[in-house]
Amino acid sequence: MSSRRIILLAHGSSDKRWCETFETLAEPTLKAVTNSRIAYMELAAPSLEAVVHEGVATGNREFTVVPLFLAAGRHLRKDVPAMIAELEKSTGASITLSPPIGENPLLGLAIKDVVALQLDPNAGQ
């Protein structure tokens, strides 16, 4: 692990409440995982570019970008890989793009628990 920086990448929005939801979602990871950060693809700060540049400036050479997206659409198939290729070229860093979180079966199980709780708030976990 050590000097690899983990970037939780959200889409971004000009709506502050939207970003706050993602900051809350990211919180457990940011607390648990050393050298992890949140970044936004567009419309909000900090940008992916800013977080990579700041990381390189403080000695990180390897990055893993974990998309806080439920599924891969155009952004994750085209836009983000293009941004990453450009950042690798301009900084010399190595940047790995992970699958979106929604492709992990753990998310489907969490959704089931969320729905069960919404239907019966007294249900145990």
Next chain:
Amino acid sequence: MSSRRIILLAHGSSDKRWCETFETLAEPTLKAVTNSRIAYMELAAPSLEAVVHEGVATGNREFTVVPLFLAAGRHLRKDVPAMIAELEKSTGASITLSPPIGENPLLGLAIKDVVALQLDPNAGQ
């Protein structure tokens, strides 16, 4: 619970792979929760409208829509409530809109587990 139909609402996409990811995400809930369905807001079938109409035709009068969205943006603040108001008017059904799944703390915990697994695939779950 009984005759209430639960609708997991995804955004929808013309990209078949995108919808397949959501179908996989919905699977544990659809298996565990009686009378639950998946529906799409746009660009994919079945539509929210189709699932509500089919539900009403088969005797359901109450629906809960659970958005498979990480956060509430324009769609969940404006478009979906407008669709729901229209469907309530045209069908006489009662339709409740839940918060997006990403507003539940369980999702943030699942994300932490996903990231931990991606960093160390041998880590126990």
